[in-house]
Amino acid sequence: MESILQVDNLEVCFRTAHGEVPAVRGASFSVRPGEVLSIVGESGSGKSVTSLSLMGLLPESARAMGSVRFDDRDLLRLNGEEMRELRGNGISMIFQEPMTSLNPVFTVGFQLMEPLRIHRDQSKKEAYREAVRLLEQVEIPEAKKRMEQFPHELSGGMRQRVMIAIALACRPKLLIADEPTTALDVTIQAQILDLIVDLKDRTGMGVILITHDMGVVAETADRVLVMYAGRVVEAAGVETLFHEPKHPYTQGLLQSVPNVDDSLYPLNSIPGYMPKPGEIQRGCPFHPRCREAVEKCRDHHPPSFAFGTEHVASCWLGEEEGEAHGGSSAG
Amino acid sequence: MTTSAATTTETPSVSQTKTGIRFWRRLCRNRLVTVGLVIIALQLFTAVFAPWLTTYDPTAQDLAVKELPPGSEGHWLGTDEYGRDMWSRLVYGSRISLLVGISSVVLGLVGGVVLGLLAGYYRWLDGPIMRLVDLMFAFPGILLAMLVIAMLGTRLINVVIAISIWSVPTCARIVRGSVLSLKDREYVQALRSMGAGDGRILFKHLLPNCAAPIIVFATMRMATAILSTSALSFLGLGAQPPTPEWGAMIAAGRDYMWTAPHLTIIPGVAIMLVVFAFNVVGDGLRDALDPHMDVTYES
Numbered sequence: 183m184e185s186i187l188q189v190d191n192l193e194v195c196f197r198t199a200h201g202e203v204p205a206v207r208g209a210s211f212s213v214r215p216g217e218v219l220s221i222v223g224e225s226g227s228g229k230s231v232t233s234l235s236l237m238g239l240l241p242e243s244a245r246a247m248g249s250v251r252f253d254d255r256d257l258l259r260l261n262g263e264e265m266r267e268l269r270g271n272g273i274s275m276i277f278q279e280p281m282t283s284l285n286p287v288f289t290v291g292f293q294l295m296e297p298l299r300i301h302r303d304q305s306k307k308e309a310y311r312e313a314v315r316l317l318e319q320v321e322i323p324e325a326k327k328r329m330e331q332f333p334h335e336l337s338g339g340m341r342q343r344v345m346i347a348i349a350l351a352c353r354p355k356l357l358i359a360d361e362p363t364t365a366l367d368v369t370i371q372a373q374i375l376d377l378i379v380d381l382k383d384r385t386g387m388g389v390i391l392i393t394h395d396m397g398v399v400a401e402t403a404d405r406v407l408v409m410y411a412g413r414v415v416e417a418a419g420v421e422t423l424f425h426e427p428k429h430p431y432t433q434g435l436l437q438s439v440p441n442v443d444d445s446l447y448p449l450n451s452i453p454g455y456m457p458k459p460g461e462i463q464r465g466c467p468f469h470p471r472c473r474e475a476v477e478k479c480r481d482h483h484p485p486s487f488a489f490g491t492e493h494v495a496s497c498w499l500g501e502e503e504g505e506a507h508g509g510s511s512a513g
Numbered sequence: 514m515t516t517s518a519a520t521t522t523e524t525p526s527v528s529q530t531k532t533g534i535r536f537w538r539r540l541c542r543n544r545l546v547t548v549g550l551v552i553i554a555l556q557l558f559t560a561v562f563a564p565w566l567t568t569y570d571p572t573a574q575d576l577a578v579k580e581l582p583p584g585s586e587g588h589w590l591g592t593d594e595y596g597r598d599m600w601s602r603l604v605y606g607s608r609i610s611l612l613v614g615i616s617s618v619v620l621g622l623v624g625g626v627v628l629g630l631l632a633g634y635y636r637w638l639d640g641p642i643m644r645l646v647d648l649m650f651a652f653p654g655i656l657l658a659m660l661v662i663a664m665l666g667t668r669l670i671n672v673v674i675a676i677s678i679w680s681v682p683t684c685a686r687i688v689r690g691s692v693l694s695l696k697d698r699e700y701v702q703a704l705r706s707m708g709a710g711d712g713r714i715l716f717k718h719l720l721p722n723c724a725a726p727i728i729v730f731a732t733m734r735m736a737t738a739i740l741s742t743s744a745l746s747f748l749g750l751g752a753q754p755p756t757p758e759w760g761a762m763i764a765a766g767r768d769y770m771w772t773a774p775h776l777t778i779i780p781g782v783a784i785m786l787v788v789f790a791f792n793v794v795g796d797g798l799r800d801a802l803d804p805h806m807d808v809t810y811e812s
Contacts, residue, residue, distance in 0.1 A: 239705055242636075270707030277706075282699040287721045297707040348707060 185212035186355050186388045187236070192248040194228070194235050194412075196459070203460035205231045205244070207412045213356060213388040218379065220391045220403035220420070222435065224456055228412040229392045233358045236390075237275055238265040252356065271301045274349035278361040280342035284333035290317075290344050291329030297351040316347040320377060339370035343377065350381060357382070358390045363398060375402050396439045400424060405492070408432050411457050411467040418493040428487075428495035428504070430472045466498070474499060539801040546797030552790035560608040569598035571605040571757040580773045591775050593766065595755075599779055602757035606780065609758050610787065613673055614738040618731050620677035625684025626727065630715050632685065633692025642685070649682040658741060662750045669742075669758070672751040676738050687730055691723035725802040729795055736791035743784050759784050 194206040206228040213219045221229045235246040238257060250257040253272060257265065269275075277283045284293055294313035298304050304312065310329070317325035320343040333341060342362060349357060359378060363371035379402055382389050391402060399406055399420065406423045408416040408431065416429040427433045434452040441447035454471040457463055466472070469479035478498050486496045487504030495504070541547045559566055569588075575596035583591040583599070590599035632642035649657070658675035665671040695701065696719065704714050743760030745751035752758030754765060759780040766776025 237706055239702065266708050266710055268708070269705065270709075275703075275706040277699055277703055279699050283703045285700045285704075285718050285722070287724075288718075296704070296709065300708050300710075300713070345703070348703075351707075 185214045186252065187213040187390075188249075188251040189236070190249045190251075192232065192235065192246065192250065194231050194240065194244055194246045196241075197243045197245070198460070200460060202245075205412055205459050206235070206246075208248075209407075209409070209412075209414050211407055211414065211417065213390060215355070215388050216382060216386045217404045218382060218389045218391055218402050219405050219407065220393060220399045221407045221409060222393055222396065222399055223409035224394060226456055226459065227409040228459075229409050230360055232409070233275070233360050233390060233392055236358060237269060237273060238262075239269075239275075267301075270297045270349070270354070271352045272354055273356045273358065274352070274354040275358040275360065276342070276345045276349045276362050278364050280338050280345055280365060283345050284341060286333055288332075289329065290331055290333065290336070293333075294329070294344065294348055294351065297348060301352045312351070313347075316351055317344070319350070319381070320344070320347045322347075338366050339374065342366060342370075342374050346374075346377065346381070350385070350387075353385060354387060356388045356390065358392070360392045361394070362391070364393070364395070371398070372401070378402070396435060408435070412459065413467065413496070415468065415497070416495040418495075422490075422493050426489075426493075428489060428493070428500050429468075429497045430474050430499070431468050432495070434471075466496075468497075536801060540797050543793075543797050543800070545793045549790040549793035549797070552786050553794060556607050556611060556787055556790075559604045560611045563604045563608050567598070567601040567604050569601045571597060571601040572755040573597060580769065580776075582773070583775050583779075590779060591773070593762075593776050594769055594773070597755075597757075599775065602762060603759075603779060603783060605757045606759045606762065606783065607787075609669070609752065609756065610739045610742060610784075613669060613676075613742045614735045617673045617676035617738045617742075618680060618734050620673065621680025621734065622684055622727065622731055624677065624681040626688050626720070626723075628681065629685040629688025629723075630692055630720065633689040634696055634711070634715055634719070639689070643689070646682040646685050649678070654679045655741065655744065658745060659750060662745065667750050667753065669752050669756070672742055672745050675745070676741050679741075680734050680738070683734075684727070684730055687726050688723055691726055692719055695719050695722050729799045729802065732791055732795035732798055736788040736795070739791070740784065740788050 189212065190210050192206055192209045193204065195202045195204050209228070209232055211219065221232065223229050231240070231244070234240050235244075236250055236257065238260070240246060246258050248258065252268075257268070260268070284290070291310065291313055294316060295306075295309040298309040298312055302309075314325045314329060317328055322328055322340065322343050328336070328340075328344075333344075336344065357378075362378065363374050366374060375398060378389060378391075381387075391398070393399060403420045405419050406417065407414050408423075408429065410431050416423070416427065416432045423432065424436065427436055431452070434450065437450040438452065440449055452471055457467055457470075465481050466475070466479045466484050469475040472479065476498065482498075484496045484498045484501075485506055486494045487500035487506060488494050489500065489504045541550070575592070577596060578585075578588065578592050579594055579596040581588050581592040583589065585591055588598050588600065590603065592598055593602070628642050628646070632639045652660070657679055658672070661675035661678060662671050665674065701714060701718070704718060709718075742751055743758070743763070746758045746760030747764045749764065752761045754761060762780040763777050766773070766780070769776050
């Protein structure tokens, strides 16, 4: 199936007092309609920066290179006004903190009608009707009453539902969800994830789900991208990734998920820290923490190796089993 | 805390009116604020209904009844050195002080808010705008006003312009400070992600969030503006005789301090009361609009 978003060799650099610091290095991936692509990684692995660069919302000190194709256009080459026109219309985003993502001085209804007024030239009446429909779509009971309420009158889960309704107001083709459930209770988390998947199935939009929670990945993703220190280290379908992880980092991530069924299950952690962006390093960025690192890892950055269809990992361990997959990173 | 779990489930209209009532209760909890509100209401009333509250033209002279003391028949607050009715002059004077106060504050707010919003939001404008503001701060207020009047001439409208220019820098600083703390909130990022432009974010979303400090500033500034108008008029730089402006009335009554003290005392007391009222109400608003104050309020 034709992909709606095609990212090739995305590089993002930040200008700092210590010179240019790379945050994302050569990330390539694609999203197809009706698919959930999950990007996982620790804090600082570059997953949020990746999503912000797709939205054109990087801070002024950042520079993005490479190509991001959406709707036959390269988003990195659009001007400010073209990009603004696309945000909330073609691509929408929801954020981590539903408690602070709504403007406290306006009613839910007012804020729901904002994207409709920005992108669709709707009258107040039409926008109101549409907003009520959106609230019903995200399964908020008593939608008309909620329209008049202020954000502080709603619970966290309710607010995240409102944020989703706002993001979907103009029927985007792509939804970027940046840790949408991190700030919510576990029971609410499952509801919100179900809702996102359900809405995706109904509208056929593509979803990029950014998370550090492997449980969330298992529950919702179709394909997974594992990022480490600004690079995509492994990419695979969700089944493949959970059953046959190739990269030691992915394996470490999977082992650090608690197993509730087995009380004796040892909880592993990955020793050490991720290198800071800009830290000069040779070889594989993961080798100082890797249990299986060999001499080669220290000096040479591993290229991507392919293992069957749609499974690539960038680790020297795969050199024998996998086929060289061009480029220096997986995608 | 007053916000009980019950209020969150009530219908919106009820909870909104409740918020309104709670706000007024909180505002009037301070007795002085209530007194201030009453004084302001009285001034508003006399200013609006001046023609119906007076029987004499405030500028009509009648030398037959000059310098009557308060309590005289037909002129319960007495008359001035030209036999003009003091009550009429006082009432019409409240109109002038309110008009000058409101218009200079509004003008000052418009300038200050726009500069503050731009300086707080756009980093590249912050430096130039704030240096300009610093420059305006370098002049003592009344001196700046006198400079403007010296350039434009002594008319009441020029007093308004002078005082509004004087309000701009303070207001700009307040708004800039608020915007700096607000612009990195997640909802601003969320607005950008839904395609909102800078103008919409600044004026539609950030400005209402800065409303509390602006309202407090405007109320306090009313007091300063009214006092400054009177001061400038007293110095002969504002309203010119026979305009019944309070400061000008004091200036004219000065020469009759020993024979007719009410000519200075009455407008003097009026200025004092009004300035006092706006100051305490401004103080009360600051407390009532401060979300942290909610904790001390018991139902």
